[in-house]
Amino acid sequence: MMGRQTAAAPGKLLLFGEHAAVYGYPAVGISLDRTLTVEVAPEAEWRFCFGDRAPCEEFDGEYGDFFPHLEAVARDAGRAERCGELRGHVLISSDLPIAAGFGSSAALCGALARLLLPGNAPVDEIWSMAHRLEEFFHGTASGIDTGLSVLGGSRVFRFTRDRELPEARPLSLPEATIVYGALPRERTTRELVAAVGRRLEDNPRGTREILDRLGAIADDVASETVWGASTLGELASRAQELLRDLGVSSDPMDRLISAGLDAGAIGGKLSGAGGGGAYFFVCDGLESGRRVMTALQRNDTGCTATDGSAAPAILRIGP
Numbered sequence: 200m201m202g203r204q205t206a207a208a209p210g211k212l213l214l215f216g217e218h219a220a221v222y223g224y225p226a227v228g229i230s231l232d233r234t235l236t237v238e239v240a241p242e243a244e245w246r247f248c249f250g251d252r253a254p255c256e257e258f259d260g261e262y263g264d265f266f267p268h269l270e271a272v273a274r275d276a277g278r279a280e281r282c283g284e285l286r287g288h289v290l291i292s293s294d295l296p297i298a299a300g301f302g303s304s305a306a307l308c309g310a311l312a313r314l315l316l317p318g319n320a321p322v323d324e325i326w327s328m329a330h331r332l333e334e335f336f337h338g339t340a341s342g343i344d345t346g347l348s349v350l351g352g353s354r355v356f357r358f359t360r361d362r363e364l365p366e367a368r369p370l371s372l373p374e375a376t377i378v379y380g381a382l383p384r385e386r387t388t389r390e391l392v393a394a395v396g397r398r399l400e401d402n403p404r405g406t407r408e409i410l411d412r413l414g415a416i417a418d419d420v421a422s423e424t425v426w427g428a429s430t431l432g433e434l435a436s437r438a439q440e441l442l443r444d445l446g447v448s449s450d451p452m453d454r455l456i457s458a459g460l461d462a463g464a465i466g467g468k469l470s471g472a473g474g475g476g477a478y479f480f481v482c483d484g485l486e487s488g489r490r491v492m493t494a495l496q497r498n499d500t501g502c503t504a505t506d507g508s509a510a511p512a513i514l515r516i517g518p
């Protein structure tokens with residue numbers, strides 16, 4: 200029997216292109232320096248635990264259904280034997296808020312793919328397995344969250360007809376101070392992706408137009424001609440309006456975005472699937488970023504998550 204096995208993978212901040220990416224439009228994001236770690240201790244049955252070693256809180260029954268999916272993905276990849284060796288207690292620890300829009304499920308899938316595949320597996324193979332694993336959490340996933348987690352860095356993702364996963368090119372971003380954090384989540388990624396799908400069926404023209412415009416904003420950033428925090432911020436606010444029209448923002452998110460703009464942010468938007476969850480603001484320099492962060496921490500919008508890893512934090516980006 201094998202001993203404990205450990206792997207870690209980072210979370211992500213999606214900057215532009217969420218939801219549109221599910222329909223083949225480009226997207227831009229960065230991986231965070233916060234990670235999710237899995238430690239697998241062999242046992243007769245699979246089970247998830249989350250938190251510090253003891254006492255650990257077991258995940259809800261719904262996540263238990265993940266394991267048959269994991270075994271099927273491993274079998275399809277010719278890794279059934281390795282999966283059998285790993286079967287056991289999956290202890291998750293994370294400095295990423297879970298299910299908040301920072302790609303914790305993608306990081307979980309990336310870490311498990313690393314454990315299932317041989318140590319010298321090509322990175323595309325790890326990404327592909329992580330992507331298949333993530334279907335359990337997202338239903339339809341674009342592969343972008345898992346791509347950012349497995350490949351790292353700041354990247355633009357573009358889909359081509361013949362490949363399931365997009366191309367992932369490293370991207371140079373303009374220098375800016377980002378303030379990011381998360382609100383409590385009202386809906387899951389799976390529900391939000393499905394809601395956009397229904398909207399597309401009910402109103403194909405209007406919804407396509409919104410997705411087109413979201414994709415075009417991601418394209419603008421991807422062209423590396425957006426040189427400056429002010430354009431990046433303006434694009435963020437424009438994307439937020441479109442995401443609101445798409446029905447994936449929420450009242451608390453809209454109030455939070457207004458509070459950040461009132462405090463001097465150039466622009467801001469939700470990040471990831473929405474329904475609460477992650478957000479970011481673009482600020483002109485560190486001082487401005489600190490002012491925005493302090494305003495959000497004051498919590499007088501009545502909607503800021505100020506606790507633990509979801510609290511607003513500063514990230515410097517640049518070429």
Ligand code: MEV
Nearest residue numbers: 217218220340341471472
């Ligand atoms: C979630 O972070 C981003 C979505 O576009 C889903 C996906 O791309 O898989 C909503």
